[in-house]
Amino acid sequence: MSLLPRSAEEFSSAEYWERFFKKRGEKSFEWYGDYNKLCGVLHKYIKLQDKVLVVGCGNSELSEQMYDVGYKRLTNIDISETVVTHMNQRNAERRPNLTFQQVDATQTHYEDALYQACLDKGTLDAMASEEDGALARRMLAEVARVLCVGGRYLCVTLSQERVVKLAVEHFVSLGWAVRFHCLQEAENSEDSFALPVFILVCTKFRQPMPVPILEMCLGEEGTPSRLAGVAELLSAVRELQSYSVLRKRLRTRTDASSNPSLTLCHVKTGLPRYTLTVQDCAQNARVPRGNDFGVFIVPQGKESDWQYGSSEGRSQLAASANFKRLVIVAMHRDQLYTDMQAVQAELSQMVMELAPPGMPDNQQVPFLSVGGELGWREVISRGVSELSGDYCVEDVRGEDGQLYRRLVFLSNAGLVQSEGRLISTEAASDQRKKSKKKVKQTALPAASTGSLHVDSGFLCCAHHEVMIAGLTMLGVGAQQNIDCPVSVLMVGLGGGALAQFLRDFVPGVTVEVVELDPVVLELAKGYFAFRSDDRLTVTLGDGLERINALEKEGGCLLDVIMFDVDSKDSTVGMSCPPSAFVETSFLEKVRNLLTPKGVFMLNLVCRDSVLRKTVLERLRGTFSQMFSRKIAGEVNEVLLCCRGDGATEENSSPPPLPSAKAAKILQAALCNHTAGRASGPHIDIIDLLKDLKIA
Secondary structure (H helix, E strand, O other), rough: OOOOOOOHHOOOOHHHHHHHHHHHOOOOOOOOOOOHHHHHHHHHHHHOOOOEEEEOOOHHHHHHHHHHHOOEEEEEOOOOOOOHHHHHHHHHOOOOEEEEEEEOOOOOOOOOEEEEEEEEHHHHHHHHHOOOOHHHHHHHHHHHHHHEEEEEEEEEEEOHHHHHHHHHHHHHHHHOOOEEEEOOOOOOOOOOOOOOEEEEEEEOOOOOOOOOEEEEEEEEOOOOOOEEOHHHHHHHHHHHHHHHHHHHHHHHOOOOOOOEEEEEEOOOOOOOOEEEEEEEEEOOOOOOOOOEEEEEEEOOOOOOOOOHHHHHHHHHHHHHHHHOOOEEEEEOOOOOOOHHHHHHHHHHHHHOOOOOOOOOOOOOEEOOOOOOOOOOOEEEEEEEOOEEEEEEEEEOOOOOEEEEEEEEEHHHHOOEEEEEEEEHHHHHHHHHHHHOOOOOOOOOHEEEOOOOOOOOOOOHHHHHHHHHHHHHHHHHHHHHHOOOOOEEEEOOOOOOOHHHEEEEHHHOEEEEEEEEOHHHHHHHHHHHOOOOEEOOOEEEOOHHHHHHHHHHOOOOOHHHHHHHHOOOOOOOOEEOOOHHHHOOOHHHHHHHHHEEEEEEEEEEEEEOOHHHHHHHHHHHHHOOOOEEOOOOOOEEEEEEOOOOOOOOOOOOOOOOOOOHHHHHHHHHHHHHHHOOOOOOOOHHHHHHHHOOOOO
């Protein structure tokens, strides 16, 4: 450890290397691998008769081994007098024509176009560590000068981003062809590099190339993959480095609390094809003999389900599968998959490199799936929102065989933003014919798939169902007049499923939805058959600002306020709602906007237990009563908070949970309000209230 440099500047200085080799003494220093590891690529690009300049040779045995196999025209240079003297003495008798010279690689005395090849093992990495890269640029300029037309610069490197960027941009500006070979680590030794070793090959042309040629090869003989630009090349390097680091970590230890993941891209297109997540069991778990390693392939369209898309769900899946290590594979959009056998064949080699330490070499690794099916998904729209980023609208087939439409923002691909069930358009047409009410319809050609239409009576999200059941808190189901007016303010539209359900099935309701992103509104209209009218309006704007404005205006009291809005801040352990929506001062404004019997409904998604406790404490301090209903198999929980102005010190006990009678009356009200529709609401109010608890 004492031989490692203390700073980047020292790493590129002649004094450092002089001290290094004096301390190292007779022992060779094989920077990034020896001849056996590198020879496959070296022989591919350097001919035996070529004149080769080896820059920054150090006391490596590489030149000696190349000389022994037939390379007799090697000129080795190094800035260290100590190492040059030592290497000349070491080779004087056995290799009299192998020369070592003390020369600064940034200003050599060699004539132009003298060499057919220039070999560099780690020297560029050392020089580029200087902050502005000036040394490295001067060396590369010398390399370009001394190489003849058709000559090649071969650089063995760890490909740190600043090094790659500096070198590639330099040679691209000269019109040279650039190719990388990523050498795969075969050894499992503890002292091997975690990062992979690359060999950069840059070829000089008589006329500069008008369009840069940038290529990546896996291994010595890998097929070159053409890349569009320097940024794409850097991305490819980072992916290979991430994979190598992951392999190194996984083959030396296991950690059940860590779920490392890896994205594999298509070789030709560069698009993501598979995401592999590694789930290890707890060290004290009892695993059957032979169950060291398994691979689970998630059906298409199911990767965002809680069981596959959350760390908690994947942990449960691994525990039920009972393997020491389970690799969970998700397939990506816009990729073609033939069948399960083809997927297994494509993944076999790659996943075997992620096997746990100590697994026998001859052990068979099972591929698991749900019913042996790949699943089905069809992407029907893609686009970009300035506020929310890339999005995708897709149709998927559920485990029940039904088709569902989903909106997913790709910045959080594991979360379904909105979902609706698709039903026969014929049934939807029949409902309109039977309807006694004449409602103006807007043509929405994109809202259907063939003969399918979004079913407004079906709520795919369980937390939406709980919010509907929470209306019993109002007394909607307890009053004689079930058509009494109910005013609702909802923050967060999504596909509009919850808002439309309220309008279509809850008697006497009026709904205002506040949505920040205008693209979301257009997607709801175009793909989820959302329509507004005099009982359902949409206000485009910030929910925080809307509530602040209503509270400041005064005179506006609401029966229900609902928050179902996700957070874009992934650094906070709460993905719904944004933190500003649960600040005490803002919650007080929400309370002030409610009628005396009003209810505030919050969809809370919080994985941080300390933060969740803080949110609950703020709600308890603001509202007189709070009920909680957790969603089975998900992180979501719905909080129902009552203003409860009627409570006094003499009567301070909390009101009871909603009665079965109130639930039955609300259920009847929903069902009676389905005239002219293909089917009634698919919701069971009584069942939803069974697990409601006082929070």
